[in-house]
Amino acid sequence: MNGSHGRGNDWPGPDRHASASSLAAFAEGALPPDETRVIAAHVARCDECAERVAAYAEVDSLVRAAPAPAPPAALRAGLFERIVAESGQSSEGHLVADKGLTVREIEPSEFPTTVAPMNPPASTRPSQLTLPAIPAIARWGGAVAAALIVALLASVLITLGQSRSGANTMPRPTATIPPQPTAPPQNACAPNQLQANLPARTLLNDLAMTSPGTGWAVGAIADSDSSTTTYHSLILRLSDCRWEPFGASLPNATLASLAMATFVDGWAAGVQDRKPLLLHYHSGAWSAVTPPPTGDITGFVRVRAGSDGEVWVVGATPSSHANDGRRGIAILRLTGGQWKRIETPFVEAYDIAPVGPGDAWIIGRRATSVTVSFEALAHLRGSSLVSESPLDGAITLTHLRMLSPTDGWALGDFYLGNGDSPDIPQVSRAIALHYDGAKWTEAPTGASATARVVDVLGQGDAWSYTTQGVPEFVVSTQRQVAGQWRDVPWPFKDIRSFSRLTCATQDDCWAIGMYMWQTSGEITIIHFSWLLLRYTNGAWYEYGHAT
Numbered sequence: 001m002n003g004s005h006g007r008g009n010d011w012p013g014p015d016r017h018a019s020a021s022s023l024a025a026f027a028e029g030a031l032p033p034d035e036t037r038v039i040a041a042h043v044a045r046c047d048e049c050a051e052r053v054a055a056y057a058e059v060d061s062l063v064r065a066a067p068a069p070a071p072p073a074a075l076r077a078g079l080f081e082r083i084v085a086e087s088g089q090s091s092e093g094h095l096v097a098d099k100g101l102t103v104r105e106i107e108p109s110e111f112p113t114t115v116a117p118m119n120p121p122a123s124t125r126p127s128q129l130t131l132p133a134i135p136a137i138a139r140w141g142g143a144v145a146a147a148l149i150v151a152l153l154a155s156v157l158i159t160l161g162q163s164r165s166g167a168n169t170m171p172r173p174t175a176t177i178p179p180q181p182t183a184p185p186q187n188a189c190a191p192n193q194l195q196a197n198l199p200a201r202t203l204l205n206d207l208a209m210t211s212p213g214t215g216w217a218v219g220a221i222a223d224s225d226s227s228t229t230t231y232h233s234l235i236l237r238l239s240d241c242r243w244e245p246f247g248a249s250l251p252n253a254t255l256a257s258l259a260m261a262t263f264v265d266g267w268a269a270g271v272q273d274r275k276p277l278l279l280h281y282h283s284g285a286w287s288a289v290t291p292p293p294t295g296d297i298t299g300f301v302r303v304r305a306g307s308d309g310e311v312w313v314v315g316a317t318p319s320s321h322a323n324d325g326r327r328g329i330a331i332l333r334l335t336g337g338q339w340k341r342i343e344t345p346f347v348e349a350y351d352i353a354p355v356g357p358g359d360a361w362i363i364g365r366r367a368t369s370v371t372v373s374f375e376a377l378a379h380l381r382g383s384s385l386v387s388e389s390p391l392d393g394a395i396t397l398t399h400l401r402m403l404s405p406t407d408g409w410a411l412g413d414f415y416l417g418n419g420d421s422p423d424i425p426q427v428s429r430a431i432a433l434h435y436d437g438a439k440w441t442e443a444p445t446g447a448s449a450t451a452r453v454v455d456v457l458g459q460g461d462a463w464s465y466t467t468q469g470v471p472e473f474v475v476s477t478q479r480q481v482a483g484q485w486r487d488v489p490w491p492f493k494d495i496r497s498f499s500r501l502t503c504a505t506q507d508d509c510w511a512i513g514m515y516m517w518q519t520s521g522e523i524t525i526i527h528f529s530w531l532l533l534r535y536t537n538g539a540w541y542e543y544g545h546a547t
Helices: 019-030 033-045 047-065 074-086 135-139 142-164
Strands: 201-213 214-222 231-239 241-247 253-262 265-272 275-282 285-288 299-305 310-318 326-337 338-343 348-357 359-367 373-381 386-389 396-404 407-413 428-435 440-442 451-458 461-467 473-481 484-488 497-505 508-519 524-536 539-543
Touching: 019 033, 019 047, 033 396, 135 253, 201 231, 201 508, 201 524, 214 265, 231 265, 241 473, 253 275, 253 508, 265 310, 299 348, 310 348, 348 396, 359 396, 359 407, 373 396, 396 428, 396 451, 407 451, 451 497
Parallel strands: 201 253, 231 253, 253 299, 275 299, 428 451, 473 497
Antiparallel strands: 201 214, 214 231, 214 253, 231 241, 253 265, 265 275, 265 299, 275 285, 299 310, 310 326, 326 338, 348 359, 359 373, 373 386, 396 407, 407 428, 428 440, 451 461, 461 473, 473 484, 497 508, 508 524, 524 539
């Protein structure tokens, strides 16, 4: 496990708690992926550690709500007089340090009000607490520099104490969606304890679990049953054994994608009023963020966050070919506090998967003409596409699972031809492409030949489902554990598909299901809606079914 060697009693085990440093790093999202999973699993079953993580998050929220302090002018003047006295130099206009470095007094207006934290960058967060920037101190004498640093820290703490007592306070910027208490990781609830409050006409697009008992889902709420309806954004949170709408719903908005880096840090992307919409979750609040290089992007279709603090957002742009119904794809990458834009040759993008700093894969679609197009797997390094693997025109990929830079899966289906009929009910088969660090090739998964969809979660860990009928409905599911496939009972009859499978543990998984029903009258109307599916204790359960 990365970073776990030599920890001794610092590492959580069955008979001890996680260390304070590990819990603090976990709350801030600063642990490597493997360690994050271990701590998350431990916190989910340890009430004491969960309370400590929640306390860290609350402290972080209070600190970020504090105004940025500046040292008093008298303190500043006294410090510089002491520096002059100890250095033996003249105080006329400047101080001369070693090798001719000129250091001038810093005016209060020059002290910055924000500073980029380790993760995520300051450009995405409102109202950060900071220390004044003092880059030249490192080259002054040790004792003098130490005195200045201690004094500046003291001034910060004094000012912070005043703000806690009501003095010199400043209002915190209002978040787009008002902050609510941060929910710490929670243990899984029994199936009969869970409830889901899904508004009528809910559309769900993405899902992320941060522990067995906490998670998020995003989508939209249709304003009417009309095919030309408008939408309000929807964010759902699982906490205290209940899925509930979280925060305000934004008008004329749809959220298409979700990425949770940690349980206190995440991103949601979509569109509002035909403009790109990006929300950042931190310290209990979802806040709107506008990356500077959006340019002609009209909406975001995918967002993914890496454990290193990088964020990748896929945006749709107007087509460069007038009236052909196509569009372009541009990618925004947040790294080191800066947003960078990457242009692509694609007209569609279906998923993006980070695998390391400045390193990601994307499923895109190229168009050679108005009627001819094909999918490709493209490798992004830094700010450019470094390789592209065109796919057979019969292949349609839906999502990526990158396990490491040299181990990944691209999942989808292969079109077999012909149309739906009683004689040929299945017109496509599942396909899984594997990346070994050099190339993508189709790999056998061992799933049933009739499987409609296969989803590989890890080595020897996968799911599949089979459909029947016209239209198709899911009739069975299969699970692979340690390389062995077995059937899992499927109790539902009206679910056409499920997607966004995510597992908090190997035996506790969630997915978004789409179901169909019809109402009869003078005209038979077909309805589609969405619900949440959970697998636990060897069985599937549904939540939020509207009919």
